[in-house]
Structure formats: C-alpha cells, structure tokens
Amino acid sequence: RKNAAADFFMGIVLRDSHMVVDAIIDMGAITNQSNMKSFEREVDTLIAEYLTMPMNKVKLDELLRKIFQIVYSSHIKVPHEFALVAKALGMLQGLVEKLAPEINFLMIAEPIAKKLIYRSFSLENAGDHFKKSLLAYYHLFSELPATLRNILRKAAGESLNVKFELTDxxxxxxxxxxxxxxxxxxxxxxxxxxxxxxxxxxxxxxxxxxxxxxxxxxxxxxxxxxxxxxxxxxxxxxxxxxxx
The missing domain is CATH 1.10.287 (Helix Hairpins)
Structure with missing residues (x-):
C-alpha cells in the first residue's frame, strides 16, 4: 500500500485521473467492481476540469475535497493510508500558503512527483519488483502439485463438491x-x-x-x-x- 499511496500523490499532483483511480483500487478501497467505472468517470471529469486551469490557480485542498465527495458518494471504503496522504497534502498546502502565499503548492510538488515516477522506473526498483514477482511465482508453482493432488484425491473419492451459484x-x-x-x-x-x-x-x-x-x-x-x-x-x- 506504500506504493499505492505514492501513486495517489503523483496522480493528484500530475492531475492524472487513471493514476488516482488505480492507486485507490490497489489500496483495496473498491470492493464492488460495479462502482469502479462510474467512479473513474467522475474522477476523470473532475481532473479534466482542473487540467484546463493554470497550475498557479489550482487549489490542492479543494481538489482533494471534491475527490473525497466522489469517493463517499460512490460508497467506497476509504483506506487509512489514503486518508493520511490526502490529509498530509492538505496540511502542506495550508502551511505553504501561510509561509509564502505567492507560491502554489502544486508547483513545488510537481518536480517531486516526477522524481518519484523516474524512481519507480529505475533499474533498482525494477530489479526488486522482478525478484518479488519471481518469488511469488516460485511459491505458486511449488504449491501447485500438492493442490492438484488434493483435488484428484477428492474427485476419485467422490467427495469433490463444486458450488455453482447464480447471483440475483x-x-x-x-x-x-x-x-x-x-x-x-x-x-x-x-x-x-x-x-x-x-x-x-x-x-x-x-x-x-x-x-x-x-x-x-x-x-x-x-x-x-x-x-x-x-x-x-x-x-x-x-x-x-x-x-x-
């Protein structure tokens, strides 16, 4: 969820609706996939509205507040990390506005977000991701023979139950x-x-x-x-x- 929170930050700063939605999905916030399409359309409409605005006119706290309204209206459970990142971004903008009202927080955060994107595509990060994926596939294939053997034994002993349920x-x-x-x-x-x-x-x-x-x-x-x-x-x- 750490990477998902970082992706959410980058999506907000870069005003990328797909990155915002994907980050929320990776956090496990959307349990009902039927809400995902409508939620993505509403976020995309909101981000498109802010894309036409100059960077120095965009208010981060207002953007976060509207995203939260869409989240709650879509009956999406907000993860703890998502709320913390959003709250931290809003507090940072408020602090920047008090210390230097002429500076827009998004103009400061944009280079940081771009650095995070470059770091996510670095060789070191790609190598770590490859090692984790390789280890996960190793565990999957190591458990596969035992799982298949158990299924075959149940099928041979006529104790294999297959549940078929029609929703609604x-x-x-x-x-x-x-x-x-x-x-x-x-x-x-x-x-x-x-x-x-x-x-x-x-x-x-x-x-x-x-x-x-x-x-x-x-x-x-x-x-x-x-x-x-x-x-x-x-x-x-x-x-x-x-x-x-």
Whole structure:
C-alpha cells in the first residue's frame, strides 16, 4: 500500500485521473467492481476540469475535497493510508500558503512527483519488483502439485463438491413471474375481447328476432365487459406493484 499511496500523490499532483483511480483500487478501497467505472468517470471529469486551469490557480485542498465527495458518494471504503496522504497534502498546502502565499503548492510538488515516477522506473526498483514477482511465482508453482493432488484425491473419492451459484436469482425469478402474469392477463383480455366482438356481431344479426335471444346477448355482453374491466384493473395493479 506504500506504493499505492505514492501513486495517489503523483496522480493528484500530475492531475492524472487513471493514476488516482488505480492507486485507490490497489489500496483495496473498491470492493464492488460495479462502482469502479462510474467512479473513474467522475474522477476523470473532475481532473479534466482542473487540467484546463493554470497550475498557479489550482487549489490542492479543494481538489482533494471534491475527490473525497466522489469517493463517499460512490460508497467506497476509504483506506487509512489514503486518508493520511490526502490529509498530509492538505496540511502542506495550508502551511505553504501561510509561509509564502505567492507560491502554489502544486508547483513545488510537481518536480517531486516526477522524481518519484523516474524512481519507480529505475533499474533498482525494477530489479526488486522482478525478484518479488519471481518469488511469488516460485511459491505458486511449488504449491501447485500438492493442490492438484488434493483435488484428484477428492474427485476419485467422490467427495469433490463444486458450488455453482447464480447471483440475483431471486430477482430474476420475480421478474419472470411478473412477465408471465402480464402475458396471462393479456391472453385472458384478448379472449374476452374476442367473445365480446362475437357477441356484438350476434347481437346485430339477431336484432329483429325474439326478445329472449336479445336479452341473452345483452347478458353475455355485460358479463364480458365486467370481466374485461376486472382484468384491466388487475393489469394496472400488477404494473404498480412491479415498480416498487
């Protein structure tokens, strides 16, 4: 996390949104990856706003405050190191403004950030990173045979359990139920509409016939209309419930 905190400092000073976001991710601040894209877009918009400003007009404490607002609005857990670096940068700017108001803190911090970037690409740092990566791969490959042997033994003894879980399955099931309910209501409404249309045609053809036939057609027409109103009301209620 030490390197991530340094990257965060360099990203703030150099106004590099990708470096800021990557540093926060490396600190383990973003646990839900679904928030990462929206968080990166908001930080990129904020940094782009400050890129158009002259260096001597940029206020570091104001930039940090806005980044913190984006962090909290995105429901991202702030690591201790991230808060310490941000607080230290804000305090340094306040100290510089009191001692020398004509000097902008970012103009002093920019050469330091560039030196940190050059140091991160130095041969010594690259060699240390290569050694750490090589050691990590060595431990990984040394543990691989034992892990594979354990999996094969469980598979041979029929004790290997594979968990398969679908996320948001309940939500998908509820949505499917709503869709099928609406389809069934629509089919019923269509059937009643067909019956009413047939009854209207029969009513027109039997207009001059017996009174019993006339009363029977009127009764069927009223029943169909009542059923149609009930189904329409059911559809409306179902739509309002699905929006909740």
């Amino acid at each position: 399955m309940n939500m998908l099931q509820r949505r499917l139920e709503r869709v099928f309910n609406r389809i069934s209501f629509s089919v019923m409404l269509l059937a009643i509409s067909i019956i009413i249309a047939g009854d209207l045609i029969s009513f027109g053809l039997s207009a001059g016939k017996s009174a019993e036939m006339h009363a029977f057609n009127i009764a069927i027409l009223k029943t169909g209309l009542v059923l149609a109103v009930i189904i329409v009301l059911g559809l409306i209620v179902s739509m309002f419930r699905s929006r909740r």
